[in-house]
Amino acid sequence: xxxxxxxxxxxxxxxxxxxxxxxxxxxxxxxxxxxxxxxxxxxxxxxxxxxxxxxxxxxxxxxxxxxxxxxxxxxxxxxxxxxxxxxxxxxxxxxxxxxxxxxxxxxxxxxxxxxxxxxxxxxxxxxxxxxxxxxxxxxxxxxxxxxxxxxxxxxxxxxxxxxxxxxxxxxxxxxxxxxxxxxxxxxxxxxxxxxxxx
Amino acid sequence: xxxxxxxxxxxxxxxxxxxxxxxxxxxxxxxxxxxxxxxxxxxxxxxxxxxxxxxxxxxxxxxxxxxxxxxxxxxxxxxxxxxxxxxxxxxxxxxxxxxxxxxxxxxxxxxxxxxxxxxxxxxxxxxxxxxxxxxxxxxxxxxxxxxxxxxxxxxxxxxxxxxxxxxxxxxxxxxxxxxxxxxxxxxxxxxxxxxxxx
DNA sequence: ACCCACAACCTAGAGGCCCTAGGATAATCA
DNA sequence: TGATTATCCTAGGGCCTCTAGGTTGTGGGT
Numbered sequence: 001x002x003x004x005x006x007x008x009x010x011x012x013x014x015x016x017x018x019x020x021x022x023x024x025x026x027x028x029x030x031x032x033x034x035x036x037x038x039x040x041x042x043x044x045x046x047x048x049x050x051x052x053x054x055x056x057x058x059x060x061x062x063x064x065x066x067x068x069x070x071x072x073x074x075x076x077x078x079x080x081x082x083x084x085x086x087x088x089x090x091x092x093x094x095x096x097x098x099x100x101x102x103x104x105x106x107x108x109x110x111x112x113x114x115x116x117x118x119x120x121x122x123x124x125x126x127x128x129x130x131x132x133x134x135x136x137x138x139x140x141x142x143x144x145x146x147x148x149x150x151x152x153x154x155x156x157x158x159x160x161x162x163x164x165x166x167x168x169x170x171x172x173x174x175x176x177x178x179x180x181x182x183x184x185x186x187x188x189x190x191x192x193x194x195x196x197x198x
Numbered sequence: 199x200x201x202x203x204x205x206x207x208x209x210x211x212x213x214x215x216x217x218x219x220x221x222x223x224x225x226x227x228x229x230x231x232x233x234x235x236x237x238x239x240x241x242x243x244x245x246x247x248x249x250x251x252x253x254x255x256x257x258x259x260x261x262x263x264x265x266x267x268x269x270x271x272x273x274x275x276x277x278x279x280x281x282x283x284x285x286x287x288x289x290x291x292x293x294x295x296x297x298x299x300x301x302x303x304x305x306x307x308x309x310x311x312x313x314x315x316x317x318x319x320x321x322x323x324x325x326x327x328x329x330x331x332x333x334x335x336x337x338x339x340x341x342x343x344x345x346x347x348x349x350x351x352x353x354x355x356x357x358x359x360x361x362x363x364x365x366x367x368x369x370x371x372x373x374x375x376x377x378x379x380x381x382x383x384x385x386x387x388x389x390x391x392x393x394x395x396x
Numbered sequence: 397a398c399c400c401a402c403a404a405c406c407t408a409g410a411g412g413c414c415c416t417a418g419g420a421t422a423a424t425c426a
Numbered sequence: 427t428g429a430t431t432a433t434c435c436t437a438g439g440g441c442c443t444c445t446a447g448g449t450t451g452t453g454g455g456t
């Protein structure tokens with residue numbers, strides 16, 4: 001009997017496609033097995049279970065996302081960098097709704113910590129904020145604000161949370177402008193407190 | 199055989215409790231039936247199915263949320279109103295993670311449109327922004343920014359997305375400050391375009 | 397007070413999912 | 427080539443949704 005030639009990598013890649021096609025919640029071991037012409041029990045040789053697969057997918061998508069953002073931001077600073085970051089972020093979220101949804105799931109904090117993608121994301125984000133000349137804890141606060149707004153906007157948009165009356169791209173551009181403005185005139189902390197790289 | 203006395207209202211209320219206790223994804227018809235000491239098939243007399251229950255829960259939670267926000271905002275304007283809105287929003291999201299998660303699910307747009315909770319939310323949100331003297335389409339853009347940031351922050355926070363290094367409440371206060379600043383110095387549209395109440 | 401109709405609940409069962417245990421076989425390597 | 431290992435299998439348990447159709451408690455009409 002010919003073998004399907006499954007590897008963890010192929011499994012995760014197929015899961016990513018499946019997520020974008022049918023939505024993250026329906027990336028299931030059964031569906032994946034079906035796609036490989038294999039019984040679902042067979043997948044347990046490659047993956048510990050559904051949760052394992054999903055976290056792998058999350059890290060995979062997180063890597064893809066930052067691989068899109070990094071070149072967009074490269075060589076830019078200030079407002080340009082912010083706009084590039086935002087644009088790449090949202091583009092990925094819209095093009096790959098399933099993968100993007102995967103990045104939102106709760107993951108063991110330790111797994112996140114030593115994921116190269118996450119380190120790279122932190123580097124690039126904090127690097128982008130250098131132009132605004134913020135000190136801790138304002139830096140961390142600013143990062144949290146950016147992440148929140150970007151994520152919130154994409155989540156709401158791809159969930160159909162915005163009405164159709166106003167162009168969604170235009171609102172996004174405005175939001176980025178507003179964030180740039182907020183970063184430039186940031187309400188600074190007078191005294192320095194502890195840091196805590198997000 | 200004594201009857202359990204189930205109604206749609208009791209069902210949704212129990213689902214809300216269950217959501218907060220064990221997480222939104224595990225609010226299931228079986229679990230709910232178990233809680234009422236009833237077979238799961240019996241619930242189909244009150245609810246069309248799982249999706250029906252979940253959307254009811256979403257609308258219910260949305261109503262609770264705005265019922266928290268409304269009194270907090272009442273009688274305030276400008277920064278005060280914004281801070282009150284933000285505080286009530288986040289407090290609800292943190293106290294009732296399951297219910298809050300329910301509000302995030304994708305719902306038939308028509309169901310949302312004629313939900314009184316959503317109308318009330320729109321009223322209060324746009325009312326709160328009156329102090330900033332924005333015209334359309336900036337108004338809608340501002341609403342989208344606020345919703346995005348609030349939702350994104352709460353989603354990330356309750357998903358454990360923020361490191362422990364910096365106080366989460368302090369970052370939130372800073373974000374609200376930054377939003378207030380952005381609203382005050384909003385990059386206005388020169389020409390008027392179409393409106394589209396979100 | 398009684399009967400009827402309806403709503404509330406039941407059992408039975410199909411189908412999908414996750415996951416475990418243990419068996420068969422293809423690929424690989426000594 | 428023969429042994430080992432990784433890949434895939436069948437079998438089965440548990441939990442889930444949902445449908446079809448049967449029974450029984452309850453309230454309204456007479």
